[in-house]
Amino acid sequence: MLRLLDRATEALNVLGSLLILALTLLVGVDVLGRNLAGAPLAGVPEMVTLSIVAIVFLQAPAALRAGRFTRSDGLIEALSRRAPGAAKALETVFDLAGIAILSVILTATWPLFLRSWTRGDFIGAVGDFTAPTWPVKATILIGSALLILQFLARILRRWGAR
Secondary structure: HHHHHHHHHHHHHHHHHHHHHHHHHHHOOOOHHHHHHOOOOOOHHHHHHHHHHHHHHHHHHHHHHHOOOOOOOHHHHHHHHHHHHHHHHHHHHHHHHHHHHHHHHHHHHHHHHHHHHOOOOOEEEEEOOOEEEEHHHHHHHHHHHHOOOOOOOHHHHHHHOO
């Protein structure tokens, strides 16, 4: 099960990386269009706005799995040298706090996703450029769920489950 979780996590990470590449190309084309032809590409600011949120939720589970999640390690490292059991317990508290916070994000985003899906919410200006907002809301849901599972996997791995 943990291997399957890690594969799904890596798949989302790859999607996030591809989205970064697509955004880079999109912004480059927009800049060229503005400077060479005086014609910007419609919707680039909206796409960047939507994509940044999606990228965070696509790549956060892989960052956690790889141990690159942003945090201060000073206390944990000092504690692990003096009291490894206490360090493991504190790491577990950190993981449980992450699960709690992400559970709030998940439950708060679900109704927003449903509303966006059923009402056809969009970003942009009609007649110029519009993009639906539900894919980003879905990405938040999927990324949050996978991040919760990665926090649980960290707890299992830490306490010896394979």
